Amino acid sequence: MNSLLQVDAAANLAPQLFNRVLQNVARRTEQRGHLRSPDADVREEMLRASEGLLVALCEGASLSIDREEPPACAHCRQPMVFKQNRDFILRSTLTGEPANVPSPYFFCENCHKGCLVLRDALGVNRDGMTESLAAKVGFAGTVEPYEPASSTLLRELAGVNVSGTKVHSVCQQFGAMAESLIERGQAADVRRVAPNETVYVMVDGSMLHMDGDWHEVKVAIIFAGSDRVAVSKHRAELVKRQGLVTRGTREVLGPMIYEALRSWLPLNRWGEPAIRGRVSPHRMVYL
Numbered sequence: 001m002n003s004l005l006q007v008d009a010a011a012n013l014a015p016q017l018f019n020r021v022l023q024n025v026a027r028r029t030e031q032r033g034h035l036r037s038p039d040a041d042v043r044e045e046m047l048r049a050s051e052g053l054l055v056a057l058c059e060g061a062s063l064s065i066d067r068e069e070p071p072a073c074a075h076c077r078q079p080m081v082f083k084q085n086r087d088f089i090l091r092s093t094l095t096g097e098p099a100n101v102p103s104p105y106f107f108c109e110n111c112h113k114g115c116l117v118l119r120d121a122l123g124v125n126r127d128g129m130t131e132s133l134a135a136k137v138g139f140a141g142t143v144e145p146y147e148p149a150s151s152t153l154l155r156e157l158a159g160v161n162v163s164g165t166k167v168h169s170v171c172q173q174f175g176a177m178a179e180s181l182i183e184r185g186q187a188a189d190v191r192r193v194a195p196n197e198t199v200y201v202m203v204d205g206s207m208l209h210m211d212g213d214w215h216e217v218k219v220a221i222i223f224a225g226s227d228r229v230a231v232s233k234h235r236a237e238l239v240k241r242q243g244l245v246t247r248g249t250r251e252v253l254g255p256m257i258y259e260a261l262r263s264w265l266p267l268n269r270w271g272e273p274a275i276r277g278r279v280s281p282h283r284m285v286y287l
């Protein structure tokens with residue numbers, strides 16, 4: 001049976017790593033001179049050892065990639081050529097610290113572009129983080145400013161070492177992705193309403209500290225009347241809605257709302273959003 005991960009090498013390494021965990025935990029306890037909080041030592045040492053296992057698994061996966069069967073170039077689809085093995089940086093949720101992992105490096109003679117196939121297969125971002133780590137870092141960076149996200153949420157609570165600068169970098173990448181999804185109307189749960197159903201647009205603003213200064217962020221929520229449902233006696237929830245957000249002026253938000261509404265309104269017989277009367281994006285803002 002073919003396996004994506006070659007576990008044999010890592011399996012041989014496991015007892016050695018486990019033994020090192022026991023030795024290190026014992027040494028830490030001796031140095032401290034008491035037995036309180038042994039879980040913290042075991043946890044930290046296990047995560048370090050797991051990082052070693054992860055690297056061993058990746059090395060196995062790297063060796064199993066056939067150098068004689070090059071991948072097709074992502075740009076021109078021509079077969080690439082194997083050049084050499086190259087290391088790349090991998091950061092995982094285990095410790096967050098950079099580890100060197102080897103990958104075959106293939107090159108397209110046509111486009112003069114290369115690729116590290118294992119790196120691409122693992123889906124690591126440009127900072128070397130796995131998707132799992134990037135998701136945690138992005139989450140931490142949205143809950144707290146970058147430095148406390150790094151020192152408190154990631155280092156103290158998760159045991160993951162990622163600097164505030166890297167948290168900033170990941171949040172910028174997620175921000176660009178979110179912006180693109182919002183622009184394409186894909187960051188929403190949109191449905192076309194029935195002809196007599198009401199669509200609501202609620203607009204608000206908030207001051208946020210970003211990039212060293214305060215900025216007003218304007219937000220809008222679009223939802224259909226019947227998607228507001230009672231979940232208890234005094235509480236209702238929106239089961240579908242679309243959120244819009246911009247750092248621009250109201251003249252920017254207005255056309256964004258106008259464009260978004262086109263996906264909510266019923267279609268007329270010509271397949272166009274059924275907007276009655278003369279409604280302009282700017283008038284909608286000032287109403």
Ligand SMILES: [Zn+2]
Nearest residue numbers: 073076108111
């Ligand atoms: Zn190419």
